[in-house]
Amino acid sequence: MKRRDFLKRSAGAGLAAGATFGIGRYDRLWTDVPGRAKYDMVAIMGGTPNAMFDLGIQELGGIGAFIQKGQKVLVKPNIGWDVLPELAANTNPSLVKRIIEHCLKAGAKEVYVFDHTCDNWVNCYKNSGIEKAAKDAGAKVVPGNSEKYYQEVEIPGGMRLKSTKVHELLLESDVFINVPVLKDHNSTRMTCCLKNMMGVVWDRGYWHSNDLNQCIADYALFEKKPALNIIDCYNVMVKHGPQGVSKEDVVQMKSMIITTDWVAGDAASAKMLGVDTEKIEYIPIAHKMGLGNMNLDTLNIRRIKM
Amino acid sequence: MKSPFLRRFRILFSALVLICFFIVFADFRQIIPAKYINILLSLQFVPSVIKFIDLGTLASAGFAAVLILTLLSGRTYCSFLCPLGIGQDLNSRIGGRIRKKFRRYGYKRPFTVIRHTLLAATLTVAIVWGIYLVILLDPYSIFGRFMTFFARPVIILGNNFLSNILGKFDVYTLSHVPVTGYQLLSYSIPVFFLLLIFALSLTKGRLYCNMICPVGTLLGLLSRVSILRIKIDESICSKCGMCSIRCKSSCIDFLQHKVDVSRCVNCFNCINVCPDKAISYGIVSIKKKEVKTDTAKRKFIATSLALVFGLPFAARAQDKKAPVPTKTSTVKENKTFPVCPPGGVSIEDFNADCTACSLCISACPNNVLQPALMQYGVRGMMQPVMDYHKSFCTYNCTLCTEICPTNALHPLALEAKKLTRIGKVNFIKDNCIVKTEKTACGACSEACPTKAVYMVPYEGNLLIPETNVEICIGCGHCEYACPTTPYKAIYVDGVAVHEAAKKPENKESEKAIPVDFPF
Numbered sequence: 001m002k003r004r005d006f007l008k009r010s011a012g013a014g015l016a017a018g019a020t021f022g023i024g025r026y027d028r029l030w031t032d033v034p035g036r037a038k039y040d041m042v043a044i045m046g047g048t049p050n051a052m053f054d055l056g057i058q059e060l061g062g063i064g065a066f067i068q069k070g071q072k073v074l075v076k077p078n079i080g081w082d083v084l085p086e087l088a089a090n091t092n093p094s095l096v097k098r099i100i101e102h103c104l105k106a107g108a109k110e111v112y113v114f115d116h117t118c119d120n121w122v123n124c125y126k127n128s129g130i131e132k133a134a135k136d137a138g139a140k141v142v143p144g145n146s147e148k149y150y151q152e153v154e155i156p157g158g159m160r161l162k163s164t165k166v167h168e169l170l171l172e173s174d175v176f177i178n179v180p181v182l183k184d185h186n187s188t189r190m191t192c193c194l195k196n197m198m199g200v201v202w203d204r205g206y207w208h209s210n211d212l213n214q215c216i217a218d219y220a221l222f223e224k225k226p227a228l229n230i231i232d233c234y235n236v237m238v239k240h241g242p243q244g245v246s247k248e249d250v251v252q253m254k255s256m257i258i259t260t261d262w263v264a265g266d267a268a269s270a271k272m273l274g275v276d277t278e279k280i281e282y283i284p285i286a287h288k289m290g291l292g293n294m295n296l297d298t299l300n301i302r303r304i305k306m
Numbered sequence: 307m308k309s310p311f312l313r314r315f316r317i318l319f320s321a322l323v324l325i326c327f328f329i330v331f332a333d334f335r336q337i338i339p340a341k342y343i344n345i346l347l348s349l350q351f352v353p354s355v356i357k358f359i360d361l362g363t364l365a366s367a368g369f370a371a372v373l374i375l376t377l378l379s380g381r382t383y384c385s386f387l388c389p390l391g392i393g394q395d396l397n398s399r400i401g402g403r404i405r406k407k408f409r410r411y412g413y414k415r416p417f418t419v420i421r422h423t424l425l426a427a428t429l430t431v432a433i434v435w436g437i438y439l440v441i442l443l444d445p446y447s448i449f450g451r452f453m454t455f456f457a458r459p460v461i462i463l464g465n466n467f468l469s470n471i472l473g474k475f476d477v478y479t480l481s482h483v484p485v486t487g488y489q490l491l492s493y494s495i496p497v498f499f500l501l502l503i504f505a506l507s508l509t510k511g512r513l514y515c516n517m518i519c520p521v522g523t524l525l526g527l528l529s530r531v532s533i534l535r536i537k538i539d540e541s542i543c544s545k546c547g548m549c550s551i552r553c554k555s556s557c558i559d560f561l562q563h564k565v566d567v568s569r570c571v572n573c574f575n576c577i578n579v580c581p582d583k584a585i586s587y588g589i590v591s592i593k594k595k596e597v598k599t600d601t602a603k604r605k606f607i608a609t610s611l612a613l614v615f616g617l618p619f620a621a622r623a624q625d626k627k628a629p630v631p632t633k634t635s636t637v638k639e640n641k642t643f644p645v646c647p648p649g650g651v652s653i654e655d656f657n658a659d660c661t662a663c664s665l666c667i668s669a670c671p672n673n674v675l676q677p678a679l680m681q682y683g684v685r686g687m688m689q690p691v692m693d694y695h696k697s698f699c700t701y702n703c704t705l706c707t708e709i710c711p712t713n714a715l716h717p718l719a720l721e722a723k724k725l726t727r728i729g730k731v732n733f734i735k736d737n738c739i740v741k742t743e744k745t746a747c748g749a750c751s752e753a754c755p756t757k758a759v760y761m762v763p764y765e766g767n768l769l770i771p772e773t774n775v776e777i778c779i780g781c782g783h784c785e786y787a788c789p790t791t792p793y794k795a796i797y798v799d800g801v802a803v804h805e806a807a808k809k810p811e812n813k814e815s816e817k818a819i820p821v822d823f824p825f
Contacts, residue, residue, distance in 0.1 A: 043823050082702050110476070118753060118787075120671050120700045122335070127702070143481035148466075186761045187748025187769050204749075205789035211745040238817045245757050248812040253820055271825040274817060279767055281746070296825045303823050 040299040041259040041268065047306035049095040049234045052256040056230075057102060059302050060258060066227040067175050069107030074114075074173035075099055075139065076226075077130055078181045078196055081243050082119035085129045088235035088250045089243055091181040093129035095232050095256075099179060100137035111139040112169050115199040118243075121145040142169055150202040153222065157289075160210045161218035165202040170224055178226035178262065182233045182269045184241030184249075188213060190280045191242050192269040193229045193262035194220055213281035220262065220291040229265045231257040233272050263292020264299055271296070308586045313574035316385055320392040327389040331453035331668050332461045334483060340708035347665075349387055351521050352444040353711035356437075356659050360713040373528065380529040380536075384515055384522055384571040390445035391515055391522075391571065393452075394507035398554055401508035408509050412547075414556040416569060417517040425523040436685040441662045442495070443520050446711070448503070450663030451496040451677075451688065458668055459485050486696065492677040495688055511554030516569045526568035535590045536570055536577075538563040542584040549576035549585055643800030644681035645692035645729040645780060648699065649707035649715035652803040653682065659714035662688035666706035666715065672697045674782065675706060689714075692728070694782030694798055699728075701755040701781060724756075727807040729780025729798035731758055731773045737795035740770040750784035750796045756810045759784050759796065771796065776808045 042059045044052040057063050067073055077091035085093055100111045113134040117124040121143060125131035131141050143149065150165035170176060180196035188195060197219050198204050207215040233255035240249045253272060259265040263286045270277045277283050277294060287294040323346075330343050347353060354369035372383050384391045402409030428439040441447060462483050469480035506514045515522040538549070540563045550558040553576055557569035576585045643653060647666065650656035667675045667690050674697040675690040682689055690706075692699060707718040718726060739747040744765065751759040751771050758778035761769035773796075780798045788794040 043825075045820070045823065082700065120703070122671060123700060123702060140476070140478055142478045146482040146484050148470075148482045148484075185748075186751040187746045205787075208747045208749040208787075209739050209743070209789035211743070212748075213746050238815045240757055240812070242752055243755060245755075245810050246812045248814045251815050251817050251819055255820070255823075268825050271823075272820065274824070281767065301825070305822075 038300070039302040040261055040293075041257060041264055041296075042302045042304065043255065043257050043268065044304045044306060045253075045255045047254065049092045049232065049256065050098045051306060052234075052254075053095060053098050053102075053230065053258075055304060055306065056256055056258045059304070060228075062106065063099075063102040063228075064106040066177075067103055067106045067108050070109045071107075071174035072172065073103045073108045073111045073175045073177060074169055075103065075111055075134075075177045075179055076170075076196065076200060077113065077115065077179040077232075078183075078191075078199060079115035079124050079128050079130050080118045080199060082117075082123040082127050083244065084127055086235065086250070087244050087247060088181060088237045089183065089241075090124070090128040090130060091179050092232045092234055093133035095230070095234070096130050096179060097133040097137040099177065099230060100134055100139045103177070104138050108175075111137075112142050112173060113139050114142040114144040114167060114169060116144040116167065116202065116204075117199070144199070147202050155218055155221050157221050158218035159214050161207065161215040164206070164219065164222075166222070166224075167200050167202075170200050175227045176224055178229045180229070180231055181237075182231055182272060183237040183244075184239050184273065186241060188216070188280060188282060189275050190266070190270055190273055192231060193226075193265045194282055194286060213285060216282040217285035217289060217291065220286050221289070226262060227260070229257075229259050229262045231259075231265055231269055233257060233269065236273065238273065261292045261299070263287055263294050264296065266292075267294040267296055268301075308577055308583055310578045312587060313578045316572070316574055319386055320395065323387060324389055324392045324396070327449065328453070328457070331450065331665065332458060333669070334458065334462055334465070336669060336671050336705060340705065343665075343709045344711075347446075347709070347711035350446040350711055351383065351388075351525075352440060352661055353446060353663065356440075356661065356712040356714070360659060366713070372525075376525045376528045377532055379534040379572065380532040380567055381522065381525045381569075381571045383525055384512075385573050388445050388449075388521070390449040390452075390503070390519075391512070393449060394503065394512060394514065395554065395573065397504060397507040398511050404508075410551045411511050411553050411556045413550045413553070413559045416557075416566060421517055421523040421526075424518060425520045428520040436658060437661065438685045438687075439520075441660070441685075441688060442499075443518065444661045444663070445515075445519050445521055447661040447663035448496075448499050450665050450668075452500060454664035454668045455488070455493060455496045456500065459487070486673050488677050489679060491679050492688065511556065512569070512571055513556070515571065516555055516557075522571075523568075529567050529570070532567060533589055534587060535567055536565045536572070536574075536585060536587055537590070538565065539584040539586070542582045544582050544584075546581060548579045548581060552576060552579045641797065641799050643729075643802055644678065645694070645782065645798060645800035646682075646804075647675060647690055647692060647706050647715055648704070648723050648726050648728050648804070649710070649718045650728070650804065651716060653800070654802070656714050657682050657686045657689065659712050660686075660689045660710075661712055661714075662690075663711065664688070664690070665709055665711065666690050669705050669709055671703060671705065672700050674699050692782060692798075692800075694785040695794075696786075698753070698783040698786040699781040701783075724779065725807050725809060727779050727801060727805040729778075729782065729800045730775050731778045731780070731784060731796060732799055733759070733771055733773050733796050734793070735770070735795070737790050737793055738770065739790060739795070740764055740768055744768065747789070749787040749789055753783035753787040755781060755783065756807075758810070777810045779807045 042056045044056045077096045079090050081089040083089040103111045134141050152165050154163050155161050180192045183191050185191040194216050233253045235250050236253045237244045237249050238251050266283050348368040351369050351372050357366040431439045462485050466482050469482050503514050547560050550560045555569040557566035646653045646656045676693040677688045678691040681691045704718050704723045707715045751761050756777045758774050762772045764770035782798045785797045788796045
């Protein structure tokens with residue numbers, strides 16, 4: 001059955017790809033056709049990060065379904081650590097590049113990339129390979145190292161996190177695309193979509209000292225939510241996260257999850273990592289707060305194996 | 307030579323040198339490769355002497371070149387290579403522009419007692435006690451501190467101003483750099499010297515160099531036997547006194563046609579200003595009448611030289627009593643030793659060699675290096691110390707060890723640095739968020755590059771840090787990341803002698819590569 005399913009789907013994908021070439025703007029085709037299969041989540045496995053993204057985003061109607069022409073787009077990868085790409089502490093640079101290319105092709109006026117790094121930011125930007133990849137693709141790489149770039153915002157309804165300083169570009173951009181890398185985490189057990197937001201705020205210490213899990217969930221209340229979460233599960237750091245020590249920490253899962261619901265994205269990622277979702281406390285907290293759906297059974301998930 | 311080009315050459319050359327030094331210290335984005343910085347610094351007299359004492363290699367003997375240069379040509383070093391001297395010339399010039407009076411120097415008697423006492427004191431103290439006076443008086447280090455304490459923040463402010471404007475236009479090529487000052491008290495010494503040298507050079511030319519600077523005095527002693535000198539042709543000289551008035555060193559006694567070579571810094575201003583073209587720079591004429599030798603002075607020169615070259619052995623002998631970590635420390639949450647930067651080998655070694663030029667403080671990309679107040683005791687004042695409340699040492703960085711001009715920080719390969727323990731982690735469970743608040747944190751373990759700080763199960767779903775000192779290198783990232791105030795729940799205590807840390811072991815993950823979606 002599965003193989004048949006797979007063949008069918010491949011055929012569908014092929015048709016879609018063909019249509020792209022035939023008509024030119026496949027994304028418009030998808031967005032304009034009423035009653036199209038709208039997925040909550042697309043999960044892809046078995047390809048290169050670029051190929052998986054190309055295919056996955058197409059299933060969701062292309063990035064043009066999320067970006068309008070002339071908009072400013074913020075792509076927020078994880079660039080937290082001064083570590084080489086193969087150790088998977090940061091988002092895959094070629095994936096970041098691919099996403100930016102899609103955004104610009106879809107008519108984005110400007111694409112920005114930044115992270116509030118944990119290690120020295122210059123080294124992180126450089127050694128992660130993301131600075132070069134993003135610049136090559138035509139994005140603006142913006143520093144996040146100084147408090148000057150951050151502005152105080154209210155988190156209405158936050159339990160522990162009632163206000164926080166966020167990077168000005170998060171506020172200025174029209175569309176925000178979250179591009180976390182799935183990793184083990186030493187205290188929250190996993191870092192992915194929601195936890196990646198610790199890279200857009202200035203004072204992380206406050207989060208750490210005021211119930212980290214609650215703060216991570218609270219932040220998701222903030223009005224500027226990601227239009228899309230593209231989770232890099234190609235190389236996954238399964239232990240010693242979030243920084244890792246050596247290559248032994250990495251398992252090549254060759255997967256990707258693309259979703260509009262970041263709580264669902266985190267729940268699926270937890271499954272990938274093999275951690276009980278309940279144990280990653282911020283996921284059930286965010287679910288209860290109504291910030292997303294962690295019950296994957298109730299979601300319309302498109303699974304593709306390449 | 308009477309050519310006016312001598313002076314122009316001096317101005318051009320010294321301007322280039324000063325600009326280079328300026329760039330090196332102002333390079334807050336660490337763009338200039340260390341090897342170029344090392345070339346520039348290799349000719350700085352005091353750092354080179356200390357480096358030579360440490361290494362004994364020919365490559366570190368830049369000071370020997372300076373000595374030879376001095377024997378040949380007099381105190382050329384002071385006008386051409388010393389950044390503090392060049393800076394003073396610049397300031398004197400500004401002084402002359404402000405008030406004509408500041409430009410009229412005239413012949414003065416030398417402050418022989420003061421300058422010789424200071425030189426002798428510096429050398430004596432260096433040998434019997436430590437390099438405390440060298441730290442204070444080495445001209446290059448004084449210049450370095452001026453740049454680090456005063457010029458660098460101004461440059462960064464300028465950068466920030468520009469980056470703000472560019473940011474308005476959506477250009478992010480320049481980034482905003484937070485200006486972080488140092489502890490207020492650590493400004494006292496640089497401020498004192500800045501005021502002193504600024505005032506002296508503004509009004510009295512090279513008085514600082516000829517009265518206080520021990521390097522100037524030492525080279526002055528040597529230049530008494532130098533071959534090339536400023537000479538006045540008595541047959542042409544009309545005794546107008548212009549040379550004397552324009553002499554920044556106040557060393558031309560035009561009535562006697564004498565130039566005090568021990569104070570002359572070869573600025574060549576007199577050559578250009580002489581209306582009679584009576585002044586030239588050339589090989590000293592042998593038809594000398596000066597037959598009476600001043601044996602006292604010769605002895606002084608000889609002993610000074612002996613002291614300088616004997617310093618390594620004397621200093622080594624001093625260092626034999628290797629420091630032993632005090633075991634009796636019973637005070638909790640107490641740092642027994644300051645953390646000295648990687649490459650320092652031991653606090654004792656480091657304190658003995660560092661002239662506190664602050665180049666490493668300027669260059670550190672993470673601003674973890676701070677000028678010490680009393681962390682090392684009096685003799686280590688102004689020397690760099692790791693301050694983990696301000697920042698932490700970047701795991702992938704060896705910059706400070708690469709650029710140290712005195713070899714107080716030995717060059718470390720990156721792999722060696724990653725295994726050099728400069729401090730040891732200490733965990734205070736009673737301060738930890740996980741225990742006090744019963745909420746997750748793990749900021750320390752997250753930050754640890756070797757996983758010397760790792761998490762173990764605690765109550766319920768919580769995880770709490772535990773430490774493995776064996777693989778800890780004391781980078782301080784845990785202490786920096788720890789959010790507790792005012793005392794940290796995890797801190798790094800310095801070690802008296804740097805140690806070799808174990809390489810962190812890591813086993814292949816048991817997790818299998820998934821073949822299907824687990825959801």
